[in-house]
Amino acid sequence: xxxxxxxxxxxxxxxxxxxxxxxxxxxxxxxxxxxxxxxxxxxxxxxxxxxxxxxxxxxxxxxxxxxxxxxxxxxxxxxxxxxxxxxxxxxxxxxxxxxxxxxxxxxxxxxxxxxxxxxxxxxxxxxxxxxxxxxxxxxxxxxxxxxxxxxxxxxxxxxxxxxxxxxxxxxxxxxxxxxxxxxxxxxxxxxxxxxxxxxxxxxxxxxxxxxxxxxxxxxxxxxxxxxxxxxxxxxxxxxxxxxxxxxxxx
Amino acid sequence: xxxxxxxxxxxxxxxxxxxxxxxxxxxxxxxxxxxxxxxxxxxxxxxxxxxxxxxxxxxxxxxxxxxxxxxxxxxxxxxxxxxxxxxxxxxxxxxxxxxxxxxxxxxxxxxxxxxxxxxxxxxxxxxxxxxxxxxxxxxxxxxxxxxxxxxxxxxxxxxxxxxxxxxxxxxxxxxxxxxxxxxxxxxxxxxxxxxxxxxxxxxxxxxxxxxxxxxxxxxxxxxxxxxxxxxxxxxxxxxxxxxxxxxxxxxxxxxxxxxxxxxxxxxxxxxxxxxxxxxxxxxxxxxxxxxxxxxxxxxxxxxxxxxxxxxxxxxxxxxxxxxxxxxxxxxxxxxxxxxxxxxxxxxxxxxxxxxxxxxxxxxxxxxxxxxxxxxxxxxxxxxxxxxxxxxxxxxxxxxxxxxxxxxxxxxxxxxxxxxxxxxxxxxxxxxxxxxxxxxxxxxxxxxxxxxxxxxxxxxxxxxxxxxxxxxxxxxxxxxxxxxxxxxxxxxxxxxxxxxxxxxxxxxxxxxxxxxxxxxxxxxxxxxxxxxxxxxxxxxxxxxxxxxxxxxxxxxxxxxxxxxxxxxxxxxxxxxxxxxxxxxxxxxxxxxxxxxxxxxxx
Ligand SMILES: Cc1cc2nc3c(=O)[nH]c(=O)nc-3n(C[C@H](O)[C@H](O)[C@H](O)COP(=O)(O)OP(=O)(O)OC[C@H]3O[C@@H](n4cnc5c(N)ncnc54)[C@H](O)[C@@H]3O)c2cc1C
Numbered sequence: 001x002x003x004x005x006x007x008x009x010x011x012x013x014x015x016x017x018x019x020x021x022x023x024x025x026x027x028x029x030x031x032x033x034x035x036x037x038x039x040x041x042x043x044x045x046x047x048x049x050x051x052x053x054x055x056x057x058x059x060x061x062x063x064x065x066x067x068x069x070x071x072x073x074x075x076x077x078x079x080x081x082x083x084x085x086x087x088x089x090x091x092x093x094x095x096x097x098x099x100x101x102x103x104x105x106x107x108x109x110x111x112x113x114x115x116x117x118x119x120x121x122x123x124x125x126x127x128x129x130x131x132x133x134x135x136x137x138x139x140x141x142x143x144x145x146x147x148x149x150x151x152x153x154x155x156x157x158x159x160x161x162x163x164x165x166x167x168x169x170x171x172x173x174x175x176x177x178x179x180x181x182x183x184x185x186x187x188x189x190x191x192x193x194x195x196x197x198x199x200x201x202x203x204x205x206x207x208x209x210x211x212x213x214x215x216x217x218x219x220x221x222x223x224x225x226x227x228x229x230x231x232x233x234x235x236x237x238x239x240x241x242x243x244x245x246x247x248x249x250x
Numbered sequence: 251x252x253x254x255x256x257x258x259x260x261x262x263x264x265x266x267x268x269x270x271x272x273x274x275x276x277x278x279x280x281x282x283x284x285x286x287x288x289x290x291x292x293x294x295x296x297x298x299x300x301x302x303x304x305x306x307x308x309x310x311x312x313x314x315x316x317x318x319x320x321x322x323x324x325x326x327x328x329x330x331x332x333x334x335x336x337x338x339x340x341x342x343x344x345x346x347x348x349x350x351x352x353x354x355x356x357x358x359x360x361x362x363x364x365x366x367x368x369x370x371x372x373x374x375x376x377x378x379x380x381x382x383x384x385x386x387x388x389x390x391x392x393x394x395x396x397x398x399x400x401x402x403x404x405x406x407x408x409x410x411x412x413x414x415x416x417x418x419x420x421x422x423x424x425x426x427x428x429x430x431x432x433x434x435x436x437x438x439x440x441x442x443x444x445x446x447x448x449x450x451x452x453x454x455x456x457x458x459x460x461x462x463x464x465x466x467x468x469x470x471x472x473x474x475x476x477x478x479x480x481x482x483x484x485x486x487x488x489x490x491x492x493x494x495x496x497x498x499x500x501x502x503x504x505x506x507x508x509x510x511x512x513x514x515x516x517x518x519x520x521x522x523x524x525x526x527x528x529x530x531x532x533x534x535x536x537x538x539x540x541x542x543x544x545x546x547x548x549x550x551x552x553x554x555x556x557x558x559x560x561x562x563x564x565x566x567x568x569x570x571x572x573x574x575x576x577x578x579x580x581x582x583x584x585x586x587x588x589x590x591x592x593x594x595x596x597x598x599x600x601x602x603x604x605x606x607x608x609x610x611x612x613x614x615x616x617x618x619x620x621x622x623x624x625x626x627x628x629x630x631x632x633x634x635x636x637x638x639x640x641x642x643x644x645x646x647x648x649x650x651x652x653x654x655x656x657x658x659x660x661x662x663x664x665x666x667x668x669x670x671x672x673x674x675x676x677x678x679x680x681x682x683x684x685x686x687x688x689x690x691x692x693x694x695x696x697x698x699x700x701x702x703x704x705x706x707x708x709x710x711x712x713x714x715x716x717x718x719x720x721x722x723x724x725x726x727x728x729x730x731x732x733x734x735x736x737x738x739x740x741x742x743x744x745x746x747x748x749x750x751x752x753x754x755x756x757x758x759x760x761x762x763x764x765x766x767x768x769x770x771x772x773x774x775x776x777x778x779x780x781x782x783x784x785x786x787x788x789x790x791x792x793x794x795x796x797x798x799x800x801x802x803x804x805x806x807x808x809x810x811x812x813x814x815x816x817x818x819x820x821x822x823x824x825x826x827x828x829x830x831x832x833x834x835x836x837x838x839x840x841x842x843x844x845x846x847x848x849x850x851x
Contacts, residue, residue, distance in 0.1 A: 014255070029801045029802075030259075030801065030802055030805075032258070034294075070287065070290075070291070073287070073291060074291070074294075077291065077295075185295060185298055185299060185335070185339055186295050186339075187338060187339045187340045188292065188295070188339055188340035188341055188343065188344060188353060189340045189343075189353065190340075191288070191291050191292055191295060192283060192288070192353060194291070195283075195287075195288060
């Protein structure tokens with residue numbers, strides 16, 4: 001069984017995000033970038049399936065500029081077998097990315113596509129679903145447990161108010177939730193080995209895909225700053241303010 | 251909650267932009283793998299381990315400490331698991347030879363990872379740190395068999411190591427040591443004696459411990475020329491390399507101490523323990539000296555570690571803590587008070603920490619680059635690197651630990667009374683740092699080594715090797731108007747370094763005591779000059795980047811501002827040291843021993 005895992009290079013989750021002064025985008029100059037945490041979980045799940053002897057090959061793919069090769073190397077250091085960079089400008093919309101990933105999955109004849117449920121930069125939560133739709137594959141999103149048996153995937157999903165278990169036939173798309181696993185750290189020897197693992201660079205043209213965008217970002221704004229607090233003189237005043245100013249009690 | 255974030259940007263600035271490690275690695279035999287992308291992949295993974303695994307254990311280690319019961323030492327919760335993870339990650343093997351199972355990467359790359367480990371949790375870092383020392387000893391002086399048996403297990407991290415030098419009656423003066431080694435019929439030795447203060451001497455983190463022990467053969471000459479070096483495993487090792495029965499070495503107790511509670515400081519009793527000679531008989535101290543420089547740079551790193559830790563945490567606190575108003579009027583009128591960041595004196599404390607941490611980083615990684623060259627350079631390069639290392643080692647060890655301690659102390663002071671309270675971690679940082687000025691040779695001993703052995707005994711040749719480098723650097727950069735203030739001051743101080751050396755040398759010819767009397771002031775003076783050189787180099791790089799146009803204006807501007815702070819507010823300390831060191835030995839030696847205290851007896 002071959003697994004394709006998509007990984008995205010995003011602003012590190014520890015970084016305090018700043019918006020560019022012209023409100024067009026998040027300021028990425030010289031900030032630390034890392035693998036999207038949900039993608040890390042996807043890579044981990046694929047490697048575990050390989051370690052269990054269920055998967056035979058784990059291929060990682062990333063869509064973006066040359067710098068995402070670093071993220072691919074990280075995935076290779078964690079245990080993926082080979083990597084593909086689809087070389088594009090940054091800032092494709094989800095559908096563009098989904099089209100490219102779907103085509104790669106088809107070319108690779110992947111039996112299982114594992115993706116993060118969303119990326120922590122744009123928080124769209126739609127690429128996995130789009131890939132499944134484009135390929136007409138079954139999908140199981142927000143996975144917190146994955147069991148592969150007899151050409152099927154049993155996926156436990158985290159849904160509002162509980163868990164749902166689906167059985168889907170392969171090939172299929174699974175997107176990961178936070179509790180699926182805890183990703184490992186790469187070991188030093190594997191970091192060094194990663195350098196010698198194959199990393200192929202292809203273009204959207206090679207895939208015959210037009211990534212023209214349907215979405216344009218109009219503005220990006222930081223959350224409103226928290227206004228300073230005030231000291232209230234009495235419980236009565238507090239209740240009054242909660243009622244009439246904050247309008248949180250009636 | 252105190253926190254540590256790996257300063258990857260600053261490590262990159264120092265190693266790539268100031269010291270040109272990529273150029274260094276391109277020429278260094280065996281460093282082919284250490285390409286910039288590989289280096290940054292390794293550093294990022296090392297940073298994760300330091301930040302997420304080790305940093306949260308720093309306080310646990312302090313609070314729980316090590317426990318001792320019936321000869322068994324239990325390390326604080328999480329230490330063992332973190333070590334397991336470290337071993338699984340392959341980190342112990344980083345800079346050790348490939349035929350021993352190592353990754354064969356340069357020592358200097360190991361130092362970058364070690365910096366992060368050291369800063370996030372010094373007590374934990376000492377366990378692998380001591381193994382590193384034991385590995386270097388066996389690597390340099392062990393037989394092939396010893397390497398196969400012990401080194402491979404240390405490189406993999408399955409076993410850890412120690413260095414057993416100190417005895418109850420001798421720490422500095424190892425010539426007096428008494429531990430005996432009796433030759434046995436099978437070619438091994440039986441070691442009997444007591445060692446004290448042995449870091450990581452006993453613990454529960456690994457299956458076996460390889461002690462490197464200094465002891466005396468029966469017919470050995472007295473003093474330092476009669477000391478030999480031995481391997482003593484905690485568990486004997488059978489012919490197939492597996493752990494066999496327990497050797498006659500045991501931990502008698504552990505010390506209750508001021509800091510580094512997470513690291514076991516052990517009394518080790520050797521009762522006829524089976525031992526194997528390393529290197530030649532009676533040449534033990536010489537064997538030790540060959541790697542002593544590296545070990546001392548490891549302790550110098552401790553100074554940097556506590557300074558960096560203090561800086562990160564005190565800056566975060568200072569930005570948050572609202573207290574009083576700026577003297578020139580409120581800076582944040584909407585708030586009940588200004589943050590203490592507005593007060594010049596708080597800034598003085600923060601900048602002192604920044605100047606020592608970032609300056610220290612440059613010195614440490616410069617030294618580790620020299621270590622690479624002493625191992626892998628051409629004959630000429632080796633000779634030069636050896637000479638520079640011999641000069642810079644005592645300076646780095648003593649100066650960076652003294653200034654590291656000052657920084658840790660300033661970090662605490664920024665917190666006001668809260669600095670004294672345990673939960674902020676600042677008092678732990680001060681306590682943990684304090685040992686760095688003691689072990690691996692006290693500040694006083696480093697100072698004697700510098701002035702006596704390294705400088706005066708070579709008639710100043712070793713010193714000139716370095717002052718020439720500084721002089722050349724100043725000349726090259728004097729033309730740049732913006733850098734001129736630094737260069738002029740540095741060049742002047744650099745020649746003064748030579749002048750005071752000459753003066754002390756003259757005095758010493760009349761009275762040997764002058765050397766000891768001047769030594770610590772001389773060392774501190776030297777340290778301030780050395781750091782001034784690195785601040786000038788950093789300023790030069792920052793200025794170039796700003797002139798060329800960069801999107802990191804704040805980062806490089808801060809370098810220039812810190813350099814200016816260092817030159818204008820720290821360097822004046824050299825005046826006091828120069829006056830003191832030239833004031834003569836008499837003001838120290840004149841007083842009668844009985845006049846130091848008068849008690850109402
Ligand atoms: C926590 C801890 C961990 C340690 N870990 C280890 C370890 O792993 N292995 C190991 O072997 N040892 C270890 N040590 C021992 C340490 O290296 C010694 O304590 C240190 O070298 C100083 O020796 P001493 O304590 O005997 O002091 P002394 O040598 O008695 O020195 C006392 C004072 O006299 C000064 N002095 C001595 N001689 C001179 C001189 N000639 N000129 C000027 N001043 C002088 C010293 O600077 C010092 O201020 C450790 C110690 C501690 C506290």
